[in-house]
Amino acid sequence: MKYLIANWKMNDVDVSNWLEDFLSLSLMNKSLEIKVCANLYDVKDIVDASLPENTIFKEPFWMAQDVSKNKEGAYTGQISSKLLNKIDAGCLIGHSELREESDTNEIVHLKGIRLKEEKVSPVLLCVGESLNILEANKREDFIREQLDSYFKDGLFPDIIAYEPLWAIGTGVSADKRNIEDAMSIISKFLEENDHKNLPILYGGSVSSKNIEEILSITSVSGCLVGNSSLDGKEFARIAKKF
Numbered sequence: 001m002k003y004l005i006a007n008w009k010m011n012d013v014d015v016s017n018w019l020e021d022f023l024s025l026s027l028m029n030k031s032l033e034i035k036v037c038a039n040l041y042d043v044k045d046i047v048d049a050s051l052p053e054n055t056i057f058k059e060p061f062w063m064a065q066d067v068s069k070n071k072e073g074a075y076t077g078q079i080s081s082k083l084l085n086k087i088d089a090g091c092l093i094g095h096s097e098l099r100e101e102s103d104t105n106e107i108v109h110l111k112g113i114r115l116k117e118e119k120v121s122p123v124l125l126c127v128g129e130s131l132n133i134l135e136a137n138k139r140e141d142f143i144r145e146q147l148d149s150y151f152k153d154g155l156f157p158d159i160i161a162y163e164p165l166w167a168i169g170t171g172v173s174a175d176k177r178n179i180e181d182a183m184s185i186i187s188k189f190l191e192e193n194d195h196k197n198l199p200i201l202y203g204g205s206v207s208s209k210n211i212e213e214i215l216s217i218t219s220v221s222g223c224l225v226g227n228s229s230l231d232g233k234e235f236a237r238i239a240k241k242f
């Protein structure tokens with residue numbers, strides 16, 4: 001199974017126009033799961049959106065971009081795992097843009113526990129290093145620490161995405177050798193921890209121009225796409241290459 005996941009981040013995407021554009025390029029690939037990490041302010045549009053009866057749209061199609069580390073209560077602006085369960089959404093956690101703001105490895109682990117309590121699935125965990133860490137040759141230790149702290153006490157995600165910070169939003173994806181090296185660091189960790197079947201995605205400046213090269217890396221089970229997912233047609237062009 002391959003995965004293609006859009007991350008709309010804090011961009012204003014018109015859900016019905018996007019779906020119309022995306023569906024204008026017909027996609028019938030049975031071995032591809034497509035999902036969208038949307039803005040939850042669009043929750044009504046998301047819940048109302050009628051997805052065609054097509055094997056490519058497996059529920060849940062929608063995912064959140066984050067979840068609160070708290071269960072529920074007086075936490076203004078936060079979204080609980082209970083709400084995600086209620087609207088049947090999966091969840092992305094540990095994105096570098098949140099890790100840079102405030103999410104430590106411990107907080108990401110706590111968020112994972114909240115999702116597990118409410119049986120939210122799929123949970124997509126992001127890991128990845130900055131340019132400083134890569135250049136200092138500390139990538140393996142850094143990624144292993146992110147994984148180690150998440151996998152504590154038997155917790156594990158459904159999918160992992162490797163997103164090097166230096167390739168996010170730059171228009172230039174990581175090169176093949178760098179992606180292969182990172183994939184093997186993550187695979188080694190998963191094998192040692194009895195989770196060798198978890199899919200590992202790549203994210204960072206993926207587009208219809210470089211998707212074929214990225215997918216030629218056999219350890220890559222799919223992609224997490226930011227900018228190029230905002231345009232339904234471009235996202236469909238990427239999907240067609242799977």
Ligand code: 13P
Nearest residue numbers: 007168169204205226227
């Ligand atoms: P870009 O595809 O815009 O580089 O973003 C990648 C990303 O952060 C997806 O989560």
